[in-house]
Amino acid sequence: MLLIASCVFYMFFIPSYILILIFTIIIDYFAGLWIEKAENKNRKLFLILSIAANIGVLSVFKYYNFFAGNIEGIASLLGMKVNIPMLNMILPIGLSFHTFQAMSYTIEVYRRNQKAERNFLLYALYVMFYPQLVAGPIERPQNLLHQFREEHPFDYDRVVSGLKLMLWGLFKKVVIADRLGAFVSNIFDYPQQHTGEALTYWMAIFFFAWQLYCDFSGYSDIAIGAARVMGIKLMTNFQRPYLSKSIGEIWQRWHISLTSWFMDYVFRPLGGYRLGRNRGAINLMFVYFLSGLWHGAAWTFMLCFVLFGFQLVFRLYFKKQINFLYGIFETKKKNSRWNTIFQTAVSFILICIPFTFFRAHSFSDALFMLKSLFVFSSLKISIGATDTFIYSLIGIFILYAVEIYQEYYSHSNDLPEPKVKWQKFLFFACIIIYILLTGVFDSSQFIYFQF
Amino acid sequence: MKFIKNIFLLFVLVVALDQLSGIVLHYLYFNLKSGAEFETTYAFTKTDADIIVTGSSKARRNYNTPLISDSLGMTCYNAGHDGQSVLFSYAMTKMILAHHTPKMIVVEIFPEEMYYTDLHYDRLNILLPYYSDYPEIREVCDWRGARKEDSTSIEKRLFAFNTEKIKLLSQCYRYNSMWLDIATGYLKKEKIKSGYLPLTDTITEAEKNNYISEFENRVSREKDRHIDPNKIKSLLGIIELCKKKNVIVVVSMSPVLKRYNDDPVYKSIIDITAQNNVPFLDFTGDERFNHLEYFADNHLNKSGSSFYSQVLADSLKKIISSSIRN
Known part of the structure; x- marks a missing residue:
């Protein structure tokens, strides 16, 4: 069947x-x-x-x-x-x-x-x-x-948790990702229109990183949720990567099924880190090159992933110095909040830069955008349609609120929800209404379907 | 059993909340006194001007309607809407002619808007609040869902049926992406004047070159670029409706940064207007406007739109007097 x-x-x-x-x-x-x-x-x-x-x-x-x-x-x-x-x-x-x-x-x-x-x-x-x-x-x-x-007899809790995961995936896709997509397209499709507005370009690369994450992890949530409803347990594909405190951690939490595939079938058989740091670096670069090739038949994808590889190799060689820099924000209390925020923000910014190649239409567009990140002729941010921008910010706020709750409070992948039954019903009904009111139900498709 | 009961309860709650929110939003939407939504409702249901300009942002920014009004001694309203196309102009014409018979409708066409793009269909969502009360626009709304049939994208193949009708069962969906605008509409105080909204910037040579090169790059990326049959149908529909109501219809193309002479849109528009005996005013290659100081981007700025509107008014005057003679 x-x-x-x-x-x-x-x-x-x-x-x-x-x-x-x-x-x-x-x-x-x-x-x-x-x-x-x-x-x-x-x-x-x-x-x-x-x-x-x-x-x-x-x-x-x-x-x-x-x-x-x-x-x-x-x-x-x-x-x-x-x-x-x-x-x-x-x-x-x-x-x-x-x-x-x-x-x-x-x-x-x-x-x-x-x-x-x-x-x-x-x-x-x-x-x-x-x-x-x-x-x-x-x-x-x-x-x-x-x-x-195996037989999969009906299990109320399992089915409900699958449906909730699907709803959250849909929310991430239509309320956050596709909304961000409108702003992102405006900048990436016409990169030279905002020359001198560095903040606009920074905003565009941040928004694209969130768009890509919500788009892809949204699909994964829907897939995993749908399978769970049928009694099939699929592996976790995203584990809140943007709350990672290092680039390396991001890749342990991003597209886990592909990253672990390359680790299991390419990186480790090549020797991994076992044959020394230099060989490990070469293996890493090779894996990220293949990962870029997997993503798409275009040099922009390959360059994007080669840059990720470079970041990891850099970290491999300069781990001590990086930790020293992070130590500036270290307070007496280990894992202080400011230190966590600083490391999370730096890792996020570092991941956003190579993603420019992922989204740009051409190599030259990506280079232009990266150069433009540092050309501050004005402090203007072209936000496009104000409502789209505000809906986007609300979406990002909700995303972080949910993920911070999951990461630091519930230590699980469950959505925060009220305990009382009728409040729970109201809560999920309101999410559905919010999706109907704010979701983007147009021609946009899942980014990763193209691969 | 517990599952079915709870799913049913959730469904009932969602339907109830949806209906309730729909009623509240309907009230708030149709009682706005300013803002973009109010202007759309005003243009659709209340405008009684002698001359109405329809179209995209090109219409809204390039047609100085107070100046046209003064030149012709007739009232003139600019019903152009940012981000829209001739699909919207068709819906607009249908709505206006249902309650009012103007003397003339000027349809602004930007050559680029005649090509198929999902964006123009996506943006027709602004028609959805009128879907149940105004049957005139349903044909265009239905195209919004039906366009997916001839698309090549993966999801559209997976869901190659008209989902729009299903979505429209929701009352909330009709106000999708509008609640913020509705809320801010109550904070705005400006009243409707003429619909004309000029731009004030002036483009530089470098910006012009960037604009042109990015446009050309985008066109080269669009492999399946084709003139949208629904847009041709819309233009023909506007002409037919106006003729039925004895309204003079003029198709006009305002100045652009660069004219592409080999663009097949020109031939299509020339053929349609000639076959239907409709005046076609093409200013896209007019040397009088070939000056940077007239442009804000690919739109005219205030001084450019005033100059253009003066030139246009002279042409419209001739069209009106020749139509009176006939």
């Missing part, structure tokens, strides 16, 4: 694209069985075949035009004329997500952490489970596959 629902969901997009998915599912299903049965070298061979098939599909649909364009560009720089035909097709929805999920299956079977799945339909459901099919979380077979076999 779930598999049929997943197929129907996927086919709402471009029906024929389900054939691509079926193709990789068949390959990975048999690869899993063969890897389990085979001995020594053959195991590796089947794993390579499976990974090559997945990467092959990804390369054709996602990266072909990018590489072709770059080859043409390089050739023209060398004075040669190369004309490579381009593919004119829409990227299959969630391709990078389900490809990575499929690869984690064969890798885990290869590592003998997971038994090969005999039931083809169950394996197909593992790849296609519709709440996380288009934008993750990228699951691991050990966590997900066995859950499809």
